[in-house]
Amino acid sequence: MEILDLTASELAAKVQARELSARAVVDAHLGEIERRDARIGAFLTVDPERVRAEADAIQARVDAGEALPLAGVPVAIKDNISTEGIATTCASKILRGYVPPYDATVIQQVRAAGGIVIGKTNLDEFAMGASTETSAYHLTRNPWDLERSPGGSSGGSAAAVAAGFAPLSLGSDTGGSIRQPASLCGIVGFKPTYGRASRYGLVAFGSSLDQIGPFGNTVTDVARLAAATTGHDPLDSTSLQTPPIDLSQLEDGRLAGLRIAVPDEMLGDATEPGVRAVIEAVIARAIAAGATVDRVSIPSIKLGVTTYYIIAPAEASSNLGRFDGIRYGPRPDNAAAKGHIGLVEQAREHGFGPEVKTRIMIGTYALSAGYYDAYYLRAQQVRAVMRQEFEGIFHRYDVVLGPTSPCVAFRIGDLNDDPLAMKLLDACTIPANMGGFPAISLNGGFADGLPVGVQLMGPVLADEELLRIARALERELPDASRRAPRT
Numbered sequence: 193m194e195i196l197d198l199t200a201s202e203l204a205a206k207v208q209a210r211e212l213s214a215r216a217v218v219d220a221h222l223g224e225i226e227r228r229d230a231r232i233g234a235f236l237t238v239d240p241e242r243v244r245a246e247a248d249a250i251q252a253r254v255d256a257g258e259a260l261p262l263a264g265v266p267v268a269i270k271d272n273i274s275t276e277g278i279a280t281t282c283a284s285k286i287l288r289g290y291v292p293p294y295d296a297t298v299i300q301q302v303r304a305a306g307g308i309v310i311g312k313t314n315l316d317e318f319a320m321g322a323s324t325e326t327s328a329y330h331l332t333r334n335p336w337d338l339e340r341s342p343g344g345s346s347g348g349s350a351a352a353v354a355a356g357f358a359p360l361s362l363g364s365d366t367g368g369s370i371r372q373p374a375s376l377c378g379i380v381g382f383k384p385t386y387g388r389a390s391r392y393g394l395v396a397f398g399s400s401l402d403q404i405g406p407f408g409n410t411v412t413d414v415a416r417l418a419a420a421t422t423g424h425d426p427l428d429s430t431s432l433q434t435p436p437i438d439l440s441q442l443e444d445g446r447l448a449g450l451r452i453a454v455p456d457e458m459l460g461d462a463t464e465p466g467v468r469a470v471i472e473a474v475i476a477r478a479i480a481a482g483a484t485v486d487r488v489s490i491p492s493i494k495l496g497v498t499t500y501y502i503i504a505p506a507e508a509s510s511n512l513g514r515f516d517g518i519r520y521g522p523r524p525d526n527a528a529a530k531g532h533i534g535l536v537e538q539a540r541e542h543g544f545g546p547e548v549k550t551r552i553m554i555g556t557y558a559l560s561a562g563y564y565d566a567y568y569l570r571a572q573q574v575r576a577v578m579r580q581e582f583e584g585i586f587h588r589y590d591v592v593l594g595p596t597s598p599c600v601a602f603r604i605g606d607l608n609d610d611p612l613a614m615k616l617l618d619a620c621t622i623p624a625n626m627g628g629f630p631a632i633s634l635n636g637g638f639a640d641g642l643p644v645g646v647q648l649m650g651p652v653l654a655d656e657e658l659l660r661i662a663r664a665l666e667r668e669l670p671d672a673s674r675r676a677p678r679t
C-alpha cells in the first residue's frame with residue numbers, strides 16, 4: 193500500500209516496527225503538498241527542511257527503542273496554535289511575521305508522542321468564520337470540489353487531511369470550527385470536553401468556549417491524537433484535573449441497546465433535504481443495529497446562534513485587546529500615528545480584517561455599561577438554560593445525534609455577502625461549546641456527491657464513551673472511510 197493511503201495508526205505501527213522510516217513518511221507527504229497544495233491552499237507555512245530534521249530526530253528515538261504512539265506521523269497544525277520558531281499568524285495581517293518563543297502544550301504533547309509538525313494550516317482570521325474565507329492570506333478549497341469551501345474556521349486543517357497532505361491535524365473549536373469543516377470535507381473531527389485539552393498556547397478567541405481537537409480519516413486515528421493531546425495542564429487554569437483520554441476500550445462500543453436522542457430542532461426546514469436524507473439513513477442503520485432512537489425537542493437550540501454571537505464576540509473583544517501594535521502587531525510609525533491612541537488605532541485599523549473588526553465592535557457594545565445586563569448577562573442566562581436542557585436529555589439518553597452542518601460544502605463566495613446565513617450554519621454545533629460537551633463529526637454519507645457529517649454529542653467527560661459510540665457507528669457506515677479524489 194502507498195504511504196499516503198495508510199491511516200495514522202498504521203503509519204505509526206510501521207515506523208515503530210522499522211518497516212518504514214520517518215523520513216520516508218514525511219517525504220511522501222511533503223511531495224503531495226508540493227504537488228497539490230497550490231490548488232488546495234491548506235497551508236500557510238511549510239518548512240520542508242525543518243520537517244525532515246524533526247523526522248530524523250523521531251527516527252533516532254525509535255531506533256533507541258522508545259515506544260511512540262504517533263511514531264513518525266505527520267500532524268498539520270492550525271495557525272492559531274503556537275509553535276516555537278515557526279510563524280503563527282492566525283491568518284491575520286496583524287500577526288504577519290510573528291514567531292512564538294514557545295510551543296503550545298498540545299505541540300509539546302504531539303512531539304512527545306513521536307508526531308511531526310508538517311506545517312501550519314489556514315483558517316478564518318482569528319478563527320472567526322465558517323468558510324476559511326476571512327483569512328487575510330488566501331482561500332482554501334475543498335478537496336471534494338475545488339469550487340467549494342472546506343468550511344471553517346479550521347478549513348486548512350480539514351482540507352489537509354482530506355487532501356492526503358497529513359493523516360492527522362489539530363484545529364480549534366469555539367462554535368463548531370472542528371466539526372463543521374470535518375463534515376464538509378468528509379472526515380472525522382472531534383471536540384473534547386471543555387478543559388480536557390490544554391489551551392496553553394492557543395491564541396484565545398472565546399476563552400469559555402475554545403477547545404483544541406483532532407481531525408483524521410478514522411475515529412481510531414482521531415482518538416489516538418486526542419489521547420496524546422489531553423490531560424491536566426497546570427499552565428491552563430481551566431484545564432480539568434482528569435487523565436488523558438483513555439483508548440483502551442475504543443473497540444468495545446456497541447449500538448445495540450444504545451439510547452439516542454435526535455432533536456427536532458436540528459432536522460427542520462433550515463436543514464437541506466439532502467442532508468436530512470443522509471441523517472435519516474444513518475438513524476435507520478443505528479436502529480437496525482439495535483439502538484433505540486427517540487425524536488426529542490430541545491427548544492434552546494433555536495437560541496444558540498443569537499446567544500453565541502453575543503458571548504463569543506464579547507470574549508473576543510477582550511482577548512484581542514493585546515493586538516495593539518505595541519505588544520503584538522507591527523508598530524506603526526510613531527510620528528504619523530500621532531500619540532499612543534493614534535498608534536493603537538492605526539495598528540488595529542490596518543491589521544484586522546472586516547469580520548474581526550465587526551466582532552470586536554459587537555463584543556465591546558455588548559459589554560459596555562448599560563448594555564451588559566441586556567446582552568451579555570442575558571446571553572449567559574440562556575447559556576445556562578441550554579446546558580440544563582441538554583443535561584436533562586443526557587440523563588435519559590447516551591448521545592444526541594443530528595447533522596453537524598445544515599448544508600453540504602457551499603460554493604466559495606456564495607455566503608460571503610450574507611453574514612447572517614453564514615452564522616446560521618453554526619446552529620447544530622454551538623450547543624456543545626455552550627455546555628462544554630464533547631462532540632464528534634464523522635462522515636454519514638453523501639448528498640449530490642458531497643459529504644454529509646453526522647454529529648454525536650455526549651455529556652461532560654464522556655469523551656471515551658462518545659469515541660466508542662462513534663467507532664461503533666463508523667463500522668455501520670459504508671461511506672465513512674471514503675476518501676476525496678487525489679487530483
Ligand code: GLN
Pocket residue numbers: 319320321322344345364365366367368369370397504618
Ligand atoms: N463559525 C463560528 C464563528 O464564526 C465558529 C468559529 C469557531 O469555532 N472558531 O464564530
